[in-house]
Amino acid sequence: MIRNKSKTQNMVITALFTALIAAGAYIRIPVSVCPFTLQFLFTTLAGLILGKNRGAAAVSLYVIIGLAGVPVFTGGGGIGYILQPTFGYLMGFIAGAYITGALSKTRKNSYIGILASCFAGLIVVYAFGMLYYYMISAFYLRSSISVGALFLYCFVLAVPGDIGLCIISAALAKRLMPIIHVKGNV
Numbered sequence: 001m002i003r004n005k006s007k008t009q010n011m012v013i014t015a016l017f018t019a020l021i022a023a024g025a026y027i028r029i030p031v032s033v034c035p036f037t038l039q040f041l042f043t044t045l046a047g048l049i050l051g052k053n054r055g056a057a058a059v060s061l062y063v064i065i066g067l068a069g070v071p072v073f074t075g076g077g078g079i080g081y082i083l084q085p086t087f088g089y090l091m092g093f094i095a096g097a098y099i100t101g102a103l104s105k106t107r108k109n110s111y112i113g114i115l116a117s118c119f120a121g122l123i124v125v126y127a128f129g130m131l132y133y134y135m136i137s138a139f140y141l142r143s144s145i146s147v148g149a150l151f152l153y154c155f156v157l158a159v160p161g162d163i164g165l166c167i168i169s170a171a172l173a174k175r176l177m178p179i180i181h182v183k184g185n186v
Contacts, residue, residue, distance in 0.1 A: 010054065013180070017046040017058040018065070021093075022072040029161070036158055037074055040125065041165045043093040044100055044118050048173035049180060052101030059094045066090075083140055088132020092125035099124050104173070111174050118166035122159070130154050 024038035047055035062072060071077040073090070081087055100121035107113025133154055138144045145153075 014050060014054050014058045014061070017042060017050060017055070018061045021046070021059060021062045022065070025072060025074045028074055036161050038165070039074075039093065040096075040122070040162050041169055043097050043125075044121055044166065044169040045173060045176075047097035047100030047121060048104050048114060048117070048169060049176055050101065051105065052098045055097040055101040056094050059097045063090050063094065083136065085133040085136045085141070086129065087136070089125060089129035091132065092128030095128060096121035096125040109174065109177060111170055114173055115166060115170040118169050119163075122162055122166055125162075126155060126159065 020042040021039055024040075024042045026037075028037040030036075043055075043059050046058045049055070050058060066072045066077040066081060067079050069078045073081055074086070075081070075084060100117045103117035103120050104114050107117055130150055134145065134147070134150050137150075
């Protein structure tokens with residue numbers, strides 16, 4: 001019976017993070033080409049608190065729900081969202097949650113270690129997002145964007161806010177991890 005309770009708790013907290021990520025999509029600040037939302041905060045926290053596998057699972061569930069047609073993404077939902085230039089950031093959120101969760105597990109719960117894990121996840125998210133943005137713009141939309149413009153609009157203008165979210169994520173995770181006691185991976 002204890003094992004079933006643990007599985008139920010894991011499913012509930014994973015679903016909670018999926019819902020937080022969806023809510024974070026609607027808390028946005030319009031910044032040029034790439035919108036700034038609180039999704040990154042919640043995807044990073046998912047990796048930190050749930051661990052690499054469950055964190056990535058929570059983000060994957062969010063993406064699947066959105067692709068199924070539920071309007072949980074910043075710009076709506078549906079399978080056609082794959083052709084949006086910003087879809088790469090959603091894929092990056094999955095990989096970023098995994099990397100953040102994997103690295104934070106090795107950092108002995110120090111704030112600096114957790115923060116470094118957040119920054120590693122940030123790099124992964126931006127790598128996926130910017131590469132996908134460039135590819136979709138150039139090959140599908142046929143409206144090529146220069147690498148300089150891509151770097152400016154999708155990195156330089158957006159990353160300061162996400163660096164702030166890394167700092168907040170690390171502080172929240174440092175406080176929440178001992179309270180929640182979610183250990184291990186699915």
